[in-house]
Amino acid sequence: MWTLPPDLARDLAPESRKLLTDLPNRVVPKGQVLFRAGDLAQGFVIVLSGRIEVRLTAASGREILLYAVEPGESCVQTTLGLMGDEPYSGEAMTASEVELVLIPRPIFARLLDSDPGFRAFVLRAFGQRMAELTQLLERVAFGRVEVRLAEALLDLAEGELVQATQAELAARIGSAREVVSRRLEAFARQGWVSVERGHVRLHDPEEIRRLAAQAM
The missing domain is CATH 2.60.120.10 (Jelly Rolls)
Structure with missing residues (x-):
């Protein structure tokens, strides 16, 4: 029972x-x-x-x-x-x-x-x-893709690691994999993340959190 x-x-x-x-x-x-x-x-x-x-x-x-x-x-x-x-x-x-x-x-x-x-x-x-x-x-x-992506990264993060492919992130935020790839590259240039096969590592979660807060 x-x-x-x-x-x-x-x-x-x-x-x-x-x-x-x-x-x-x-x-x-x-x-x-x-x-x-x-x-x-x-x-x-x-x-x-x-x-x-x-x-x-x-x-x-x-x-x-x-x-x-x-x-x-x-x-x-x-x-x-x-x-x-x-x-x-x-x-x-x-x-x-x-x-x-x-x-x-x-x-x-x-x-x-x-x-x-x-x-x-x-x-x-x-x-x-x-x-x-x-x-x-x-x-x-109506939401900006980079803001939705920042929200998704924070939601999925276990410590500093996000175990998700770019296709999975795209599905989660309702966008295309190519768009997510470009946004992650932009995040990486700013030192916020590094992108590895099958996962994303967060180096500056505070900046990502500030970006995600723009959705509120």
Whole structure:
């Protein structure tokens, strides 16, 4: 038996709580695709630990990281698929080992209809996700690339090291790899970073932090 997230458990009816906690949890290794564009949602995922990343890929091959799903968060594409019968438009992959529970579609529909607490949880999580996607759209449409890149470097840094390729950084900020490469070269000329194969080393995180603060 697994433990419900507090935000979900708070308002659930006792019978709904038992129905959910009786569902099996499973561990999915890093790098596994959970759904692809065109797939239909099979159920609602609750993440207990780890991180899932949802990306959108254009016909040109360019990617953008739409959002990540971590414990206590939901996948807006799955919610749309279950509530509106819409196929997935993006792809979800585990960015780390993930422990999760899948609420099958019939149980999800039943709880959505019968339990106001469950319905409130789903709609609240959906609203938060839509707000985050709107913020992403604003940053991509109106934010400067170098500011978004500085934010991404700080978010991903473990100490002074960012374990990410230029293509991964480009997907994260909604830009092209070539653009990220030019911006990193500019950062390197100023002594802020050095670029090595598969990662970026931060030499002056304070300057990068000052640049990232311009997004606020």
